[in-house]
Amino acid sequence: MTQRMMDAIVKPIAGVGLELRRVPVPVPGPGEVLIKVHKTAICGTDVHIYDWTPWSAEHVKPPMVIGHEYVGEIAELGAGVTGLQVGMRVSGEGHITCGHCRNCHTGNIQWCKNTTSVGVDRNGAFAEYVCIPASGRGRGLLLRRLRQRHPHGPHVQPGG
Ligand SMILES: [Zn+2]
Numbered sequence: 001m002t003q004r005m006m007d008a009i010v011k012p013i014a015g016v017g018l019e020l021r022r023v024p025v026p027v028p029g030p031g032e033v034l035i036k037v038h039k040t041a042i043c044g045t046d047v048h049i050y051d052w053t054p055w056s057a058e059h060v061k062p063p064m065v066i067g068h069e070y071v072g073e074i075a076e077l078g079a080g081v082t083g084l085q086v087g088m089r090v091s092g093e094g095h096i097t098c099g100h101c102r103n104c105h106t107g108n109i110q111w112c113k114n115t116t117s118v119g120v121d122r123n124g125a126f127a128e129y130v131c132i133p134a135s136g137r138g139r140g141l142l143l144r145r146l147r148q149r150h151p152h153g154p155h156v157q158p159g160g
Pocket residue numbers: 097098099100101102103104112113114115
């Protein structure tokens with residue numbers, strides 16, 4: 001089987017700059033969804049990553065697809081995902097929490113000790129596709145359906 005490839009903006013190596021690369025289209029695992037990205041926005045975090053500030057050097061492990069502010073539509077559902085359909089317009093949380101730690105269990109997901117960040121330490125949305133977990137117990141709202149009457153989506157800032 002040939003692997004599907006896509007364009008993505010990647011931090012290729014530790015240092016200043018970004019690169020447009022061909023990378024494999026992510027495959028949604030159990031509980032995950034694949035999103036076809038329609039529009040993205042540049043966040044201050046992305047500028048930090050471009051400039052390779054000390055914060056970036058500490059958090060980003062190249063090669064990494066960056067970007068975490070986006071709107072798109074569901075292209076594929078991983079195993080076990082319910083309540084969502086291919087074609088739904090969605091945006092995703094930038095912070096993916098574990099759903100298992102004490103803070104997640106007590107509803108304080110913003111203090112999850114195992115948070116990963118889309119486009120920082122997991123592949124992000126400056127690409128044709130991005131893969132994230134669907135909402136699940138303890139994980140908060142990782143994926144939100146957007147109302148169709150906003151033609152360009154809302155101006156989202158889903159947590160950072
Ligand atoms: Zn947690």
